[in-house]
Amino acid sequence: MEDESRDDGTGQLWFTIRQAAAFLKRRPETIYSWERRGLLTNPHHDEHGRRIYTQQQIAEVEKAVRPRAERILGRRAA
Numbered sequence: 001m002e003d004e005s006r007d008d009g010t011g012q013l014w015f016t017i018r019q020a021a022a023f024l025k026r027r028p029e030t031i032y033s034w035e036r037r038g039l040l041t042n043p044h045h046d047e048h049g050r051r052i053y054t055q056q057q058i059a060e061v062e063k064a065v066r067p068r069a070e071r072i073l074g075r076r077a078a
Helices: 017-024 030-037 055-073
Strands: 015-017 053-054
Touching: 015 017, 015 055, 017 030, 017 053, 017 055, 030 055, 053 055
Parallel strands: none
Antiparallel strands: 015 053
């Protein structure tokens, strides 16, 4: 199924932007914003030409932006 992340055979999971957003329970626009801000870089592309990122890349950016989100929201970000 197209909506599932991919394992590259090394145990590394790859996500499209839509999949990453669903995984993190965020909107795809958030992931696009991370790209524009230079937080997500060097994407690979799947067989359909879509940008894909590793689970590690996504997790590192989410961890980096969480404190700012918590300050803006005034509470713990989900």
